Amino acid sequence: MAQVLIGIGAVCAAYGVTVMLVGSGTLFFTVWYAIGAALAGAGLAVRAGAWSAQPAAARVAITAVVAAGLAAALGIGAVVMGNAATATAPPADLDEIIVLGAQVRPDGTPSAVLRYRLDAAATYLRENPRTRCIVSGGKGGNEPCSEAECMADYLREAGVDESRVVLEDRSRSTVENLRYSRELLDSATARVGIVTNDFHVFRACRIAARQGLTGACGISAPSDAWFLPNNLLREVACVAKDFLLGNI
DSSP states (O other), X not given: OHHHHHHHHHHHHHHHHHXXXXXXXXXXXXXXXXXXXXXXXXXXXXXXXXXTTSOHHXXXXXXXXXXXXXXXXXXXXXHHXXXXXXXXXXXXXXXXXXXXOOOBOTTSOBOHHHHHHHHHHHHHHHHOTTOEEEEEOOXXXXXXXXXXXXXXXXXXXXXXXXXXXXXXXXXXXXXXXXXXXXXXXXXXXXXXXXXEEGGGHHHHHHHHHHTTOTTOEEEEEOXXXXXXXXHHHHHHHXXXXXXXXXXX
16 A cells, blocks of 8 residues: 555656646646655555554544545546536537637747637637637736737637637636626627636636626537646636635
8 A cells, every 4th residue: 555655646746747847837736746745655654654553533534534535526527527528519600709818838829728729719710700709818927928819819820800809818817707708798698608628618607607698608629638637636626716716
């Protein structure tokens, strides 16, 4: 058991390094270091006999808490990914689609996560020429331009007429993405689609509903399979946070 825990901890830490090297713009990769350290520490405690030296009641309580946390995370993750699977075939001829922003690279190009969203948006806009597009995202401290500006440029280069694209460049979070984008809709009764990555669809649609976009549907863009564990774990934490804050 000790060797298994230490080995899994090492794998988690190494995975965190791969996430760090991508430069996603957040420090969430440090969570993998923390998980790795906790598992390695637990393994060393088992090896040294410190675990077995604890009272039985304490061991049961700790095991129960860890198991409950894992069960909750897995349950939320299953709901998130199950919801994404239903958003792969959006209805045609929506009045508007809202593309949610993500990290912009130092050279002004979209990150892989954002590029997936933009490619999905471009495909939908080509297939539905009457649909208008709102690109939503402000400028982070580590970004050379607003996410909205980067997205608009990318869509224009993909062949989308710039007259169909509206920029929302104030937002700094998903909640603000949807709040400020709602102000730019042509009509309060517009049929709206929200374009984001598979792991983000569930939370985005729930936030949209709380913002008054009760009929909004998700348009699921893919994501990189290697980084899905990181994105999904982060999303589970964000779902819990937004639930506690009343955003979903």
